Amino acid sequence: MLNLFKRRRALYSDGVIELHLADAGLRDDHSGIVDGYTFDIRPAGSRHTVGYISLRLGESPALYYLGHIGYRVHASHRGQGYARRALVLLIPLMRREGLLHPVITTNVDNLPSRYTCLKAGCVLERITPVPPAHREVCAGAQWKCRYILPIPRAEEKEGP
Secondary structure, eight states: OOOGGGGGSOSEEOSSEEEEEEEEOOOBTTTTBOEEEEEEEEETTOOOOOEEEEEEEOOOHHHHHHBSEEEEEOGGGTTSSHHHHHHHHTHHHHHHTTOSSOEEEEETTOHHHHHHHHHTTOEEEEEEEOOGGGTTTTTTOSEEEEEEOOOOOTTSOOOO
């Protein structure tokens, strides 16, 4: 678990954006989330939050449709690649947590999010119907695109 006292400084940065820990120890037995983190996405050097990214740890039927990673960028800041950058910045944390094939799900009609997944190196696994029992955790979506982000082990060479 990340130290909550580090909240004042960015835990991850690429010089364009910073990820600041907003919440840790996420747990939702109903969804099968046993642990997780949520980070505020901020432009580098700013206190202004432009969105968030969450990492959900666990495996369950609900997480199959919800995914390990969720993100949202506020409408006025979309189109600048913030979600893709945040996703890439979380790779070391995912590796440290042993999550080498995290799933990101998007709605079929959410083309910007689908493009974000592809630009980050994700592979479309399938487009799958969401059973009625899991639609509540998926905000009512009837179909989900399941993307897999292959994360090389620390000793493997990462691509470009």
